[in-house]
Amino acid sequence: MTGHDVHRDDMENDPTIAAFARDLQDAASATPAPAVGASLAAVLDGRVPTDVYPEVVLPGHVRTARRSLRLRWAVASAAFGIGAGSLGVAGALPGPVQRQVARMAEVVGVDLPDGQPTTTTTVTPPPVTVPASTSVPPRPTVVPAGEPPVAPPTTLDDEQHDDELDDDRGRGEDRGRADDDDAVDVDGDADHGRDEELESDGPDGVLDDRGPEAEDDRSGSDQGSDDPEDEGDDDPEDDDEDEAREP
């Protein structure tokens, strides 16, 4: 746009613009050279190396750097996508992430495992409904095997009963009971003896877990029970049945 250039451009036939260009060139020529500052003077004198000044990046280099940055982002995104996709196909992602990936893949028609187990191994059985006629609460499974069965009080002689008690001591000697003979009352009050045992917290204290109803059942006292089937717990056969329920 200078001199000859002006006439080659769209100002070719416009003397007004050509005159303006000449005036501007004259003004620029009249412009004084810039005052040299201390830093530039040191460089021009060779006193300071130029590498202390910030590096100049050519416009092309800027574009290359931006392109390189975009390329890095693209590669990183692609690698992440491939990795997440592979893990998603394998169902190896953490549960919530797997569900999200499966949901997104489902949008594009790809069926991926959603992280939920196909077969439940922790299915809890439905609660067993105990018929009303057998409302006796289950016995705890920690009762010692040496729990002595309650013998019918009137059918045992002392010697036989002592033998049984000795056997019981052999099986349940950890109960630490020294007055077994006194506890077993042949006059029909043997259940009271057992009540005392149960109420005395036992040696291992495991019978307390049965709760008051269990104690009532074993004591033969049905006064606190509304279940009519509990009547006649004094029958030693019931005790046998109770023993049989114990594992």
Added chain:
Amino acid sequence: MPPSGLGEAFDAVLAAARAQEPWAFQRIFDWLGRPVAAYLRGAGVEDPDGTANEVFLRVFGGVARFEGTEGRFRSWVFAIAHNLVIDDRRRRSRRPQAAVLDADEGPSAAAAEDLALVSLGDERIRALLASLPPDQRDVVLLRIVADFSIEDTAAALGKRAGAVKSLQHRATASLRRLLTEEA
């Protein structure tokens, strides 16, 4: 007056500048210092001399990595100058305007631009340039003051040649209208 080129001496000067020879730096400054300062003043930079110093400090700091012809070297130097012009405009646009409510406090951005343009030495030229948008003004300055071609101007401004032609067309249309009204 377009800046006279170094001609055949350019390669030797460039090699010496890469070797950090002070005489080569001085030669480059003598060659391009005045047109760079004129461009900076025409662009309305707040501190033309300080900015011109910064331009050449950056040129000398990066000349060791430069490769190209004399024309490309000139485009590179003006591209650095143009980047500093952009920085100066951004800096002034971020400056709080409340600080210049009192005219005695200091020059506003437009006032600083006017002061720089006044240094061109021609009130009429200053008024005409100030009437142009910055993009058009940059094209006019590079085409006339730096004697750049369309391609050199595009390289210095980081624009496409078609965009530079469009800016120049609009600038000449505006100038033609203003000069006609003036006449």
